[in-house]
Amino acid sequence: MSAITIGLLGFGTVGKGVYETISKHQGRLQAIFGKEVKVSAILVKNVSKHSVPDDEVLLTDDFQDIIDLPKLDVVIDAIVGREPGYTYLRQAISRGCHVITANKEMFAFHGSELTRLAKENNVSLGFEATVGGGIPIIQTIKQLLNANKIERIEGILNGTSNFILTSMREENLSFEEALKIAQEKGYAEADPKNDIEGYDAFYKAVVLSELVFGKAPAQGKSVREGITDITIEQIRMADSLGLKFKHVASIEREKDTIRCTVKPVLTGEEHPLYRVEGVQNAVSIDADIVGNISLQGPGAGMFPTASAIIEDLIHVGRGDIPSVFEEGRPEGTVIYEPVWIIWGDADKAELPEGCEIISKVSKEVFIFKASLEAVSLLDTSDLKAYQVLGDYAPAAKENKQVQTV
Ligand SMILES: NC(=O)c1ccc[n+]([C@@H]2O[C@H](COP(=O)([O-])OP(=O)(O)OC[C@H]3O[C@@H](n4cnc5c(N)ncnc54)[C@H](OP(=O)(O)O)[C@@H]3O)[C@@H](O)[C@H]2O)c1
Known part of the structure; x- marks a missing residue:
């Protein structure tokens, strides 16, 4: 034979x-x-x-x-x-x-x-194994792109940082305590920088950007922020508002460039990434015909990664040749004003034009609406802002002690 x-x-x-x-x-x-x-x-x-x-x-x-x-x-x-x-x-x-x-x-x-x-x-x-371990995200996107235009991808692309955030919330641990457990379990390297500072997730986001939009994210439109600043107090406060911290990579087209962010954000229970816990990875794809598709599974490990490689081998055997991905979302459709939770003394801070405070949760925690551009002008020496992904409606959470100003 x-x-x-x-x-x-x-x-x-x-x-x-x-x-x-x-x-x-x-x-x-x-x-x-x-x-x-x-x-x-x-x-x-x-x-x-x-x-x-x-x-x-x-x-x-x-x-x-x-x-x-x-x-x-x-x-x-x-x-x-x-x-x-x-x-x-x-x-x-x-x-x-x-x-x-x-x-x-x-x-x-x-x-x-x-x-x-x-x-x-x-x-x-x-290159299936380069993103999301065993999750067949690359092939799914290749199939989707035959007719659909992908508008946005959001993903939990690093199991170590997700494990740390889950452990902090569920076990009431500090960041350092949760990181130590991740290292003891073999999820985090002795030098965990690649995972907790978002480099690993950013590499995967670059691969997705090239695949979906035909180009890498623009330098000036890219943010890579780790999870090391998140405190247990912030996690508890978010919990009281029905929100969970997640370390999310977001990739979307903005006119002729690609915006990519890897940063800690807040998700409400309606968001597809809200229930992704521990070392699991997940990718949520918004496409114009099919709507939202979410894929979840083991993002790393010996056999999940081998599975992705063997599936690629099958495509090689069938003679699949790499496609060129140049079609993206139609231009000019990024019209949304995200909700943010801000920690700090917003009364004292000078908020840039376009930032609208909608609720005051406590002396130090505010909920407000603002564009990404307006938030980028905030003086972050006194304030820390986290974006809430999805359709978060703070007024609806009356039982969570949110006070509208
Ligand atoms: N681990 C995962 O779950 C996972 C998931 C998805 C993707 N990946 C990617 O898959 C790749 C392998 O990861 P891994 O976890 O298997 O790493 P690993 O356990 O550290 O193994 C790396 C292997 O590569 C060999 N190697 C390293 N540098 C080499 C060089 N310059 N020349 C020849 N051989 C070299 C090493 O040889 P020696 O054994 O002799 O040192 C070792 O056998 C990485 O790029 C990683 O990002 C890993």
């Missing part, structure tokens, strides 16, 4: 998950492809750390050994960092191999270049 031969880059959490899935589900894959699916070689940094159950699999620390294999159909990238992954995938594509990557940081920076190169070389490029 002929075989689909794979070069696997990386043998850590994701690489091992891919290898085991291919071994365990070989029968299922053969039924789909009509061929054996075989990992021929594995690239690692330190060969002495690893052993592979099958003696026929070449284990190497030299990419040249992989690119020189006499037969190589697919290269799967499960290593870390922008380089050497980008260089390796360029070489693989130039050789005529299909490529699949889980490496979100590399793909956020080089995705459009790799897409162009893959098209030129008539090979497939799979």
Whole structure:
């Protein structure tokens, strides 16, 4: 029986998950492809750390050994960092191999270049695993875009920061206490900056932006803010208003540019992300024909991520070629004035024009309406503003002690 031969880059959490899935589900894959699916070689940094159950699999620390294999159909990238992954995938594509990557940081920076190169070389490029782990968000968007125009995407794209916010609220913990538990459970790295400061979610948002709107977010329209400033007092106050803090990535077109924010926001119970707790990820898509679609699932981990890669492998086997995504939402439709909760002494602060206080919750907490532009002019040395996503109506929550001014 002929075989689909794979070069696997990386043998850590994701690489091992891919290898085991291919071994365990070989029968299922053969039924789909009509061929054996075989990992021929594995690239690692330190060969002495690893052993592979099958003696026929070449284990190497030299990419040249992989690119020189006499037969190589697919290269799967499960290593870390922008380089050497980008260089390796360029070489693989130039050789005529299909490529699949889980490496979100590399793909956020080089995705459009790799897409162009893959098209030129008539090979497939799979990147389902770069966003939302096991959630099939990339393929869903590809299908949606056939007829729908996507207007906005909001997502909880990092399980670690969502776990911390959930633990703070449910267990009444400080940020530091919740982070320590996340590290003990293996959800957060020893250096958790990528997760809690929003870098990881931002890389994924860039991939979604390129996919949906055909370009990366504009520099001046991008905000990346972490969750480290959120206090247990703010979480309790939000709770008393029927709101939960979530670390949300939002991507939308604004005229000719793409606005992307990754920041802590507040969600009311009608919002699709309100009930997404713990390490779960979720993506909420607003499209013009279908309306809102929300997908939720495991955003990371060995087998959820392997699942996304194997599903990409199926598309590669079927000969799917990457599409070009240039159609976006029609221009000029961003007309909404968000509601914000502000912490600080709003009586003393000079509120920019266009900020309208609608309720006073306590001496230090105000609810008001304002455009994103007006809020960006606030003097944040005394005030902290969090946007409330969705249709939050504070007046309706009379039993929550909201006082209208
Ligand atoms: N973990 C997840 O749940 C998840 C989910 C979605 C996407 N991803 C992405 O998937 C990729 C892999 O993540 P992971 O969690 O599997 O990482 P990991 O456990 O740290 O494993 C990384 C693997 O890559 C190898 N490697 C690193 N740099 C290399 C280099 N320069 N040359 C050759 N091999 C190199 C390492 O070799 P040694 O073992 O010899 O050091 C290791 O086997 C990352 O880009 C990550 O962002 C991960």
